[in-house]
Amino acid sequence: MSQLTKAITRQLQRQYAEPVLKDLNGNWYTGADMLEDLALCETSLQQQNVHAGQAILLSPAQVVTIPSLLLASWQLGLTVTLTPPSHQLPEIAPQVYAAMVYSSSQTNQLANQLDPSEISVLTLILNTAPNFAYLVHDHAQPLARHSHPDLILPANQCQFTQSQLLKMAEHDQPRECVHDLYDLETGLLPCLTNLITATPFTIQPTKTAFLPN
Numbered sequence: 001m002s003q004l005t006k007a008i009t010r011q012l013q014r015q016y017a018e019p020v021l022k023d024l025n026g027n028w029y030t031g032a033d034m035l036e037d038l039a040l041c042e043t044s045l046q047q048q049n050v051h052a053g054q055a056i057l058l059s060p061a062q063v064v065t066i067p068s069l070l071l072a073s074w075q076l077g078l079t080v081t082l083t084p085p086s087h088q089l090p091e092i093a094p095q096v097y098a099a100m101v102y103s104s105s106q107t108n109q110l111a112n113q114l115d116p117s118e119i120s121v122l123t124l125i126l127n128t129a130p131n132f133a134y135l136v137h138d139h140a141q142p143l144a145r146h147s148h149p150d151l152i153l154p155a156n157q158c159q160f161t162q163s164q165l166l167k168m169a170e171h172d173q174p175r176e177c178v179h180d181l182y183d184l185e186t187g188l189l190p191c192l193t194n195l196i197t198a199t200p201f202t203i204q205p206t207k208t209a210f211l212p213n
Contacts, residue, residue, distance in 0.1 A: 002150075004166040005074050008067075008195045009035070015198055022202040023064040023128070033127035034068050040124055041072035045099060048122065048136045052077025053148070054098035061085050061103035064128045064203050066181045067191060069101060074150055074162055081152040084182040092119065092135070100135040107133045156184045165192060174199035 001009070012020065015031035022028045050056070056078045058069055066082070073080045078098070085103050092100070092110065102110065111121045119137050126132045149159035160168075169192040178194065178201050181187040194201045 001075060002162040002166075004162040004169075004192070004196075005071055007166065008071060008192070009038070011196060011198045012038075019200050020195075021064065021067070021200065023062075024203070024205060028200075029064065029128055037065070037068035037126045037128055038071045038075075040126060041069055042075055044122055044124055045072065045076055045078075045136075048099070048120070048138075050076065050078065050098045050136065055079040055081060055096060056099040056101070057081045057083070057097045058101045059083050059085050059090070059103075060101050060129075061205075062129045062132075063181050063205050065101075065126060065132065067195065068126070068128065070151075079148055079150060079152065081154065082182055082188070083154045084180075098137055100137075102135070104131055104133060107135065110135065153182070153184055153188070155182055158184070165189075166196075169193045169196055175201060177202045177204060179204045 012031035012035050016035070017030055017032060019028040020031050020034055056073050058066060058073070058080055060066065060069070070080060070082075081097070085106070089106060089109055090102060092114070107121065114121075114135070118139065119135055121133055122136055123131075123133045150162045151165065152159045168189055172189050172193040174194050174197050175190045176199075178190045179186045181191055181203065191201070191203070193199070
């Protein structure tokens, strides 16, 4: 466990019965809700043999799931690419990603086109997303690159390690409302700052991305 994930999970344990984040519908989620989602995601990925050195793509429409997905992925040693949902049905890139998270509707559409011997569809009942599903490439290889960043943000054209993110989050200011988790400055960094400082906050969806179900 890195210093970043340790700091966040420690605060979530302290906020076990307290509100941590609120979604667009006004639903609050406690530290317990997030820790349960984190554990479910981490266990499911482990059971599918997704492991350190591999990559995961996170592009869910339900942005409230992102914090737990990030923590679960990082605790497994995965490189996370975080990119907004799009209008077009995404092209599967299993040669790059061991696991892929899209919107529910996109996942369902893709499931009808995939070879089940190559890519599996896994469903989970998360507190933050009762109908959560993701794709796993059953024969994905580890990343073949010299550097292994913990986070890649195509929207910002940048990549970071967890230690870099922790350092930036520690110097950022907590905010009651976070906009667009797919953007570093307006969303992701304030989110991490709020989590490590135990600051309850509301997550707003991205303003520009198409948000399928």
